Amino acid sequence: MRRIRVAHVITRMCKGGAQENTFHTVRLANRERFEVDLISGYTAPGEPSMEDAVRAAGIEIVRVASLVRNPSPLRDLRAYGELTRIFAQRKYDIVHTHTSKAGYLGRIAAAKARVPIIVHTPHGHVFFGYFNAALTALYTMLERNVARKSDRLIELTRRGVEQHLAEGVGTAEQWTSIFSGIDLAPFTAAIEHRDATRTKLGIGRDDFVVGGVGRLEPVKGFSYFVQAAHIVAESLPNARFVLAGDGAERKSLESEAKSLGLRIQFLGIRDDVSELMAAMDVCVVPSLNEGMGRVILEAGAAGTPVVATNVGGIPEVLIETKTGLLVRPRDETGIASAVLSLAADPAQRERLGGAAREHAQQFSIARMVEQIESLYETLIREKRLDA
Secondary structure, X not given: OOOEEEEEEEOOOEOOHHHHHHHHXXXXXXXXXXXXXXXXXXOOOOOOXXXXXXXXXXOOEEEOOOOOOOOOHHHHHHHHHHHHHHHHHHOOOEEEEEOHHXXXXXXXXXXXXXXXXXXXXXXXXXXXXXXXXXXXXXXXXXXXXXXXXXXXXXXXXXXHHHHHHHOOOOOOOOEEEOOOOEOOHHHHHHHHHHHHHHHHOOOOOOOEEEEEEOOOOHHHOHHHHHHHHHHHHHHOOOEEEEEEOOOOOHHHHHHHOHHHHHHEEEEXXXXXXXXXXXXXXXXXXXXXXXXXXHHHHHHHHOOOOEEEEOOOOHHHHOOEOOOEEEEOOOOHHHHHHHHHHHHOOHHHHHHHHHHHHHHHHHHXXXXXXXXXXXXXXXXXXXXXXXX
């Protein structure tokens, strides 16, 4: 049985769920069986990056400088050519692409280079919440076409698979679902530091902390978090709010939250997300579109109940009334009502938090990597690469 050469391709290694998923899949690969490379473009200046963590893990990034997130015909053509050359020279057995841009260019390059096995994980979809109708239609058409070059397509949840099939992307035989795993250890450890973290944030023992973590972009719905915060603040004098993350909407959100004064903190990009999660009484995930919602599992691993919107794959990782509460998207009143119900019922918060912590254990990164490599082995047998 020979070692199988695998390339993981992603546009950039900024901080995000898709990037963490890809990083851990490379980091925890079975090196006796797989020889794994990580291929990526550069993280944009000022963008929070995972590249230090990648280097610290001893992983070298194979650079494709022209691989960028935004559409750029000249750069995209160069990236296609560069990827094709790399795939052919390094003679990969498997090319596994991640996210839309790297997924499109990487798959057509892998097909051109005659890579035996092509796998793609979109990490969600762009069917709504990202672009206008014309661009969405164009990207959907491209996804339909390039799906034909894929041996397998991996979504994070069954609901994600159904949404792709409803848009005509791939066939049922091509699709499978493998969750995006999380590193449970730091969130479990953070529980012990809860009081110290709250003190550092200037939050009192009796304050009720409502938090959110994520990119401050329209699709993440944090405007509804801020609107809900105003409602909660009126009814709950000891309510405090924290938002960790950065993005295009930060300034507008800060302006919208101005009347809350010191009761809300915009923390920016943080390296202590696990501690922040444990310091919260409730974590709010107000997304308009979400592939899975890793932040829900991270909050759960820290024992923090979640209020989240019923979109995308979220209902598959949040068990309604058992590990958290679901609300409609774009509904600040619904968010506020759910938060206030938890504030009024400490026993329910404790019950939900305990169940969420137990539920999160089945979403470990080790289990995720096992499932991905099991899929590889199935494809290796189908293609008779060990013959």
